[in-house]
Amino acid sequence: MSTDRGKEGYSIFAGTIADMSWPAVEAAAQNGTAMLVPVAVIEQHGPHLPLATDTYGAHFLCTRIREELAKVGVEAVVAPPYYYGLNPTTGMFPGTVTVAPDTMVRILTEILLQYAGWGFKRQFILSHHGAPEHNQAVVEAIQAIRAQGVDAVMVMGGFIQHFIEPSYTSVYRHPIPLDDDALIRAPESAETKAARKRLMRSDWGVHAEERETSLIMRWFPETLDPSVDIAQLEPVLPPIEEFNRAAANHGWRDLSPLGYIGDPSVATRENGELYALEAADMAQAIADFMALRPSRSV
Numbered sequence: 303m304s305t306d307r308g309k310e311g312y313s314i315f316a317g318t319i320a321d322m323s324w325p326a327v328e329a330a331a332q333n334g335t336a337m338l339v340p341v342a343v344i345e346q347h348g349p350h351l352p353l354a355t356d357t358y359g360a361h362f363l364c365t366r367i368r369e370e371l372a373k374v375g376v377e378a379v380v381a382p383p384y385y386y387g388l389n390p391t392t393g394m395f396p397g398t399v400t401v402a403p404d405t406m407v408r409i410l411t412e413i414l415l416q417y418a419g420w421g422f423k424r425q426f427i428l429s430h431h432g433a434p435e436h437n438q439a440v441v442e443a444i445q446a447i448r449a450q451g452v453d454a455v456m457v458m459g460g461f462i463q464h465f466i467e468p469s470y471t472s473v474y475r476h477p478i479p480l481d482d483d484a485l486i487r488a489p490e491s492a493e494t495k496a497a498r499k500r501l502m503r504s505d506w507g508v509h510a511e512e513r514e515t516s517l518i519m520r521w522f523p524e525t526l527d528p529s530v531d532i533a534q535l536e537p538v539l540p541p542i543e544e545f546n547r548a549a550a551n552h553g554w555r556d557l558s559p560l561g562y563i564g565d566p567s568v569a570t571r572e573n574g575e576l577y578a579l580e581a582a583d584m585a586q587a588i589a590d591f592m593a594l595r596p597s598r599s600v
């Protein structure tokens with residue numbers, strides 16, 4: 303699996319087990335290799351970004367984490383991205399796909415159990431989507447497979463973790479009930495902090511904004527619509543309370559007719575490097591976690 307993303311980053315199968323043969327998967331599974339599982343959605347991301355922006359983000363982080371882990375001698379594989387998730391707030395835009403919570407929990411659980419059945423009993427699940435309902439479904443799937451002896455762990459890191467943060471009780475009706483054995487919170491390194499300070503030009507944004515636009519510009523430029531001039535997009539920066547109210551009352555499209563919340567116009571390719579730094583932080587946290595907590599099931 304090459305790491306030359308300039309050529310192959312466009313495919314969400316690049317660097318995942320979907321591009322491997324079954325004997326190669328069997329060999330990896332029998333070695334006790336860890337599995338990284340990208341979980342995201344297909345969801346509108348403004349007039350300038352692809353529907354699969356979150357899926358590309360989860361894919362990028364997981365494949366990059368795999369490369370970082372390899373540098374410290376930890377073998378891992380990446381699952382094909384899971385992307386039929388929950389989008390309760392942006393379903394009024396064509397292109398947003400959403401399924402019922404029970405559907406997502408069931409299919410994700412079945413898929414993860416199958417991976418475990420092949421031998422991938424240590425799984426690290428990474429969500430790149432902020433909807434609380436979506437992440438609650440991820441947690442329920444993790445709990446379901448942990449109950450069957452699979453060592454599944456949710457990984458939270460990078461800027462995206464602020465949208466998943468379970469202590470935001472105004473957004474989450476129930477805090478995410480995962481104990482320390484099932485949840486990694488990757489701390490941000492000094493290098494990442496400094497780079498964020500240097501590269502970020504907008505103060506606030508949650509969706510298809512500077513962060514996500516930079517991600518796509520840097521790592522998946524093939525998916526940008528060349529007819530949209532990103533630098534000309536007007537910022538949409540409502541107060542957070544107004545945004546939360548709109549999100550809770552099916553008012554997203556009224557608040558932002560084009561679908562983004564934040565300022566995509568200041569995005570840069572260089573800013574996309576933040577994602578690589580965040581992946582390195584997450585890889586470090588996973589390696590530390592594995593060293594401290596040898597798997598109970600491998």
Ligand SMILES: [Zn+2]
Binds near residue numbers: 347355356431
């Ligand atoms: Zn997104």
